[in-house]
Amino acid sequence: MDIDSNSFWLGVIVALVAVWIIGFITLPVRVWIRAFLSGAQVSLPTIFFMRLRGNPAALLVDAHITLRNCGVDATIQEVEVVYLQNRARASTPDALAEFVQEYLEKKQDR
Numbered sequence: 001m002d003i004d005s006n007s008f009w010l011g012v013i014v015a016l017v018a019v020w021i022i023g024f025i026t027l028p029v030r031v032w033i034r035a036f037l038s039g040a041q042v043s044l045p046t047i048f049f050m051r052l053r054g055n056p057a058a059l060l061v062d063a064h065i066t067l068r069n070c071g072v073d074a075t076i077q078e079v080e081v082v083y084l085q086n087r088a089r090a091s092t093p094d095a096l097a098e099f100v101q102e103y104l105e106k107k108q109d110r
Contacts, residue, residue: 024051027051027057027058028044028047028048028051028057029044031047031057031058031061032044032047032061034061034062034065035047035061035064035065038065038068038069039068040061040064040065040068040076041076042061042064042076046076047061050080055080055083055084059083059090059092059093059096060076060079060080060083060096061076062093063079063083063090063093063094063096063097063100064076064079065093066093066094066097067079067097067100067101070097070101072097072100072101072104074100074104078100078103078104079096079100081103082096082099082100082103083096083099085099085103086099
């Protein structure tokens with residue numbers, strides 16, 4: 001059975017697109033499951049939109065989970081805002097959680 005080169009390349013392109021779509025769907029679902037099991041309230045559309053905006057959803061959700069475990073009542077939107085303000089310095093969930101705590105303290109003082 002001979003496969004011409006056009007069919008081969010079409011198959012390769014279809015396979016790559018399928019892998020990209022599966023990755024785009026499964027990665028946010030894994031992050032959402034981690035948030036759900038830890039008790040953090042993060043919706044799946046929120047995670048998708050984070051990825052579309054180019055923000056690292058896993059880092060933001062992990063920082064949100066860290067804050068929840070510390071008893072800090074911060075929303076995922078506040079975590080994302082603080083990340084955008086401190087993008088260069090917030091490379092770990094713990095560092096981002098500290099920046100969020102500082103942000104909430106300043107916000108409370110106003």
